[in-house]
Amino acid sequence: MGHTAFCNILLITTKVIVSVKKLGSTSRAWLKGFHVLFTAAWVGAATCMILIHFASNPTNGIEAHGALSALKLIDDWIIIPSAIGSMLSGLLMSWLTPWGFFKWHWVTVKWICTIAVMLFGTFFLGPWLNGMEAMSAANPQLVMQDPTFLSNRLLMSLSIGPQMILLLFMVFISVLKPWKKATIKG
C-alpha cells in the first residue's frame, strides 16, 4: 500500500513537472536577467574574498579578526544568498525553458559543477571560515599560534583558488555553450 502510494505520487509529480508550460520569451529573459545578476554577485563576492584572504597579512589576532569578520560578512550575506539564488534561477531555467537538465552536455556539466562548488562551500569552506572567525574573536592574542587556526587558513588558501577557477569555468561555458547536444535514447 505504502509502496503503491509512493509510486503514484512519484508518477503524478513527474507528470506535473513534464507538463508544466514552458515560459514565454519575456518571462524567460527576466529569469535569465536574474540568473545573471545572482551569478554576478556570486563571482564578484568570491573574487573579493580571495583578495581579502590573500592580501591581508595579519601580524596579530586583532588584525586577523578584522579581515575574518569581513570575509564572514561577505560569505553569510552575499555568497550564500547569491549561490542559492543562482542555483534556483538556474533550476527554473532548466525546468521552464527548452534548455532542460540533460539535453545539452554543457548544462549538465554546469549542474555538476554548481552542486560540487556549493557542497564544498557548505561542508568545508564555510566551517573553516566560521571556525577561524570564532577562534580569532575568542582569543585574539594567541590565535596566530593556534595550530587549528593555521591549518584552517592553509586549507582555505589551497582550496579557494580551484573553487574560483570552477566558477569562472561555469561562466565561460554558459557563454561559449561548447560540446554537442546530448543524444537521449528511447
Added chain:
Amino acid sequence: MNKLGETGRAWLKGLHILCTATWVGTAVCTTFLYLAYRPDAGPEAHTLLTTIKSIDDGVLVPSAVSSLLSGLLLVGLSPGGLFSRPWVITKLIGTLVVMLSGILFFSPRMNAMVEIVTADPQRAAENPTFLSNHQFISIAIGPQVLVVLCLALISALPWKWGIPPSATSSSSQRK
C-alpha cells in the same frame, strides 16, 4: 576594421560578462561592507574601512575598466558597431556616469577617510571631514550600486530598444 568571427565574439562576450560580473559582485560586496561599517564602534572597526579600500583598488576599479574596454571592443568589432542600438548607448553612458562619479566623488572621499583613520584611529570618528565623507558615501553608495545592477540587467532583458521584437525573440530561441 575586421569584424570578429562567431568564436572570437563568444570569447570576448565571455570575458565581458566575467569582468562585469566581478564589477557587479564587488560593488554589492563593497556596499554591504560599507553599510556594516560603524566608525564609532572603536579603532578595530576601522579595519573594515581599509578592507573596503583594498577591494576598491584591487578589484572594483580594474574590473570596471576591463568591463568598459571589453564592452567597447565587443560592440566595436560586432556588426552594426557602437551606435547601432540605443540600449548599447544607454549602457555606455550609464557605465561612464558610474565610473566618473566613482573617480570624482567616491574615491577621493574614501582615500581621505583612510588617511584620517591611519593617522589617528582613536579620534577619527570625531573628525568633521571624516564624518561628512562617511555620511556622503552612506547615502550615495545605494543609488550607485542600483545603477550598476540596472546596467547589468539591461543586456539580458527583452526590451532592447532598437531591436524589433521578432529579432529579440528569435535570438532568445537560438539553440
